[in-house]
Amino acid sequence: MEKIHNTLRDSPVARWTALILLALTMFFAYMFIDVLAPLSTQLETSLKWSPDTFGAVAGSEYFLNVFVAFLIFAGIILDRIGVRRSAILSGILMVIGASIKLYGISDHFNAGGFGYDFFNSFWTGFPASAKVACMGFAIFGCGVEMAGITVSKGIVKWFAGKELALAMGLEMAIARLGVFSVFRLSPYLAEQGGITLSVGVGTLLLLIGLLSFSVYFFFDKKLDSQTDSLRTASDPEEEFKVSDLKAIFTSKTFMVVAGLCVLFYSAIFPFQKFATGMLESRLGMTTVEAGNLFSYFPIGAMILTPFLGWFIDHKGKAATMLFAGSLLVIICHLIFAITPVENFTFAVALGAIILLGISFSLVPAALWPSVPKLVDNKVLGSAYSIIFWIQNIGLMLTPILIGWSLKVSNPGVAERILAGEDIKYNYTVPMLIFAAFGVAALALAFYLKVLDKKKGYGLESPNIRK
Numbered sequence: 001m002e003k004i005h006n007t008l009r010d011s012p013v014a015r016w017t018a019l020i021l022l023a024l025t026m027f028f029a030y031m032f033i034d035v036l037a038p039l040s041t042q043l044e045t046s047l048k049w050s051p052d053t054f055g056a057v058a059g060s061e062y063f064l065n066v067f068v069a070f071l072i073f074a075g076i077i078l079d080r081i082g083v084r085r086s087a088i089l090s091g092i093l094m095v096i097g098a099s100i101k102l103y104g105i106s107d108h109f110n111a112g113g114f115g116y117d118f119f120n121s122f123w124t125g126f127p128a129s130a131k132v133a134c135m136g137f138a139i140f141g142c143g144v145e146m147a148g149i150t151v152s153k154g155i156v157k158w159f160a161g162k163e164l165a166l167a168m169g170l171e172m173a174i175a176r177l178g179v180f181s182v183f184r185l186s187p188y189l190a191e192q193g194g195i196t197l198s199v200g201v202g203t204l205l206l207l208i209g210l211l212s213f214s215v216y217f218f219f220d221k222k223l224d225s226q227t228d229s230l231r232t233a234s235d236p237e238e239e240f241k242v243s244d245l246k247a248i249f250t251s252k253t254f255m256v257v258a259g260l261c262v263l264f265y266s267a268i269f270p271f272q273k274f275a276t277g278m279l280e281s282r283l284g285m286t287t288v289e290a291g292n293l294f295s296y297f298p299i300g301a302m303i304l305t306p307f308l309g310w311f312i313d314h315k316g317k318a319a320t321m322l323f324a325g326s327l328l329v330i331i332c333h334l335i336f337a338i339t340p341v342e343n344f345t346f347a348v349a350l351g352a353i354i355l356l357g358i359s360f361s362l363v364p365a366a367l368w369p370s371v372p373k374l375v376d377n378k379v380l381g382s383a384y385s386i387i388f389w390i391q392n393i394g395l396m397l398t399p400i401l402i403g404w405s406l407k408v409s410n411p412g413v414a415e416r417i418l419a420g421e422d423i424k425y426n427y428t429v430p431m432l433i434f435a436a437f438g439v440a441a442l443a444l445a446f447y448l449k450v451l452d453k454k455k456g457y458g459l460e461s462p463n464i465r466k
């Protein structure tokens with residue numbers, strides 16, 4: 001049979017190359033998200049960032065997305081201007097935000113450089129370095145979340161009806177590799193040239209990411225021109241209208257998925273920021289050792305996610321995976337929270353980290369490819385942006401809550417560390433809070449299974465139809 005109607009997405013080489021270009025930027029973006037995560041101890045001694053300051057900086061990534069609702073606009077922008085332009089815009093935002101954060105923690109700024117006096121003149125309990133870092137991280141956060149929804153819509157554009165979940169799984173695997181790399185690299189770089197070197201390298205890598213998005217731009221343009229020329233007058237592309245968003249907000253199932261997403265991810269991403277400190281404290285390790293141990297978490301997720309993506313493409317069972325992943329997150333956080341000191345060995349910690357890695361494969365592999373089953377393609381960018389927006393509320397508040405709970409459940413410890421004493425925080429209360437998020441996510445995962453069975457969304461069905 002002669003093949004007609006071929007576009008670039010029908011060529012495996014072209015669509016996998018497009019995926020690699022998108023994923024490479026996300027690799028660098030995820031590195032930057034956690035570049036300070038393994039350095040909480042150094043930040044406390046060198047820049048006087050107490051746990052609540054550290055938590056606030058971690059949460060600041062989401063400030064503009066949540067309060068200015070940038071993510072909602074980002075979804076509308078994406079649905080209006082398309083994947084390639086949205087990718088470039090998000091890449092530029094990431095580079096600008098990262099550069100501001102780098103300036104805030106730099107020796108130059110903290111030795112009285114431009115703007116220091118101003119940022120040091122108000123709310124003196126919060127260091128000037130942290131204020132500028134928050135500003136930069138908030139702008140970076142707009143970029144990274146916009147990039148996240150853009151990449152998701154981009155993958156659907158290239159892989160719908162093909163290896164969609166596998167492609168999404170691979171993109172996430174590459175992002176997890178970024179987290180693994182930064183947990184290894186950041187403490188090492190900080191040891192060699194200080195925290196500025198770690199953040200400086202992270203910023204430079206984001207520039208390379210922007211370059212990768214720029215190359216993707218041309219692939220996307222070519223695909224669009226081919227798709228447009230194949231489109232017939234009787235089959236015009238459906239125009240996006242803001243009023244279409246009503247269907248998303250009024251879908252109960254969509255809201256359950258969004259709720260599950262915010263609860264699950266609140267037990268994961270904010271935990272990444274505190275995990276190194278927790279392991280240092282519970283196992284009496286150095287920062288480098290704790291960073292190395294925790295790096296098995298993203299590696300576990302990296303290995304498993306594409307396989308689970310393949311499984312969902314061919315066999316389905318996404319809703320069951322969401323349930324299993326939520327259950328595992330509870331077990332792991334409870335292990336960290338309540339295992340007695342004498343039983344909390346390296347092996348126990350490693351086992352819990354690997355289990356958490358499995359959980360972090362099950363939920364993302366199942367969640368993101370399920371969204372196109374719940375909404376129309378013309379509002380897909382907005383659907384991802386609304387889920388990310390709801391997720392960002394949790395990701396913003398949780399590190400603040402955890403930093404605060406760590407401080408109040410350890411009265412006087414921050415002051416004694418600042419005075420030079422070598423003592424550690426007790427992480428029981430923060431870890432119980434993380435476990436509680438898991439319990440709530442499990443309840444929603446169960447409800448989602450019930451809804452799917454009743455309404456037949458096909459969440460348990462394979463993506464590839466034979």
Ligand SMILES: N[C@@H](Cc1c[nH]cn1)C(=O)NCC(=O)O
Pocket residue numbers: 033144145148172175265269364388391
């Ligand atoms: N919100 C995005 C991107 C992100 C990563 N860390 C903080 N924000 C997201 O959740 N992506 C999905 C994933 O599983 O990485």
